[in-house]
Amino acid sequence: MQPEAAAELLRLCKGAGIATAIDTCGAFAPKAYENILPHTDLILLDLKLMDDQRHREAAGQGIKNILANAEAFGKGPIPMWVRTPIIPGYTDDEDNIRAVSRFITEKMPAVVRYELLAFNNLCTSKYKRMDRAFVLEKTPLVTEEHMERLASIARKLGVPDVQWSGATRIDK
Numbered sequence: 001m002q003p004e005a006a007a008e009l010l011r012l013c014k015g016a017g018i019a020t021a022i023d024t025c026g027a028f029a030p031k032a033y034e035n036i037l038p039h040t041d042l043i044l045l046d047l048k049l050m051d052d053q054r055h056r057e058a059a060g061q062g063i064k065n066i067l068a069n070a071e072a073f074g075k076g077p078i079p080m081w082v083r084t085p086i087i088p089g090y091t092d093d094e095d096n097i098r099a100v101s102r103f104i105t106e107k108m109p110a111v112v113r114y115e116l117l118a119f120n121n122l123c124t125s126k127y128k129r130m131d132r133a134f135v136l137e138k139t140p141l142v143t144e145e146h147m148e149r150l151a152s153i154a155r156k157l158g159v160p161d162v163q164w165s166g167a168t169r170i171d172k
Helices: 003-015 052-059 062-074 094-107 124-131 144-156
Strands: 021-024 044-045 081-084 111-118 160-167
Touching: 044 062, 062 081, 062 094, 081 094, 081 144, 094 111, 094 144, 111 144, 144 160
Parallel strands: 021 044, 044 081, 081 111, 111 160
Antiparallel strands: none
């Protein structure tokens, strides 16, 4: 949202010997990153859904610009971590993880890590304080087995350093 200020902050950090990273969804014009990337040591990029229509429905915008930025960043030279939040009913299906994984292996050689982030409902109280409905309020956590199955898909497709994290549901 403020690329000039971000670039200056990163420049000052690098100048002081502080490692730098940007954390982005990639939904901005490529020009916004021009002055930021020279001062960046690591890029963390979220890729949630690869299907444009599903992305529009879930995030309110298409994926075209995000994928263009992801591909541009993914060519390097800055190392990248790609992250996919695993949200039940949205991003948690095997086909989506296959599509993200293929995009990483085919278009993003700079990716050194792929993280699957298990859904949590810790934000429920924030939604209540804002008097807003949280449509996932009653959604249970995903299971460890499901997270491992999704991670296994990415590993089999050759994605580097696939990890998953987050609280999971224990079924008895």
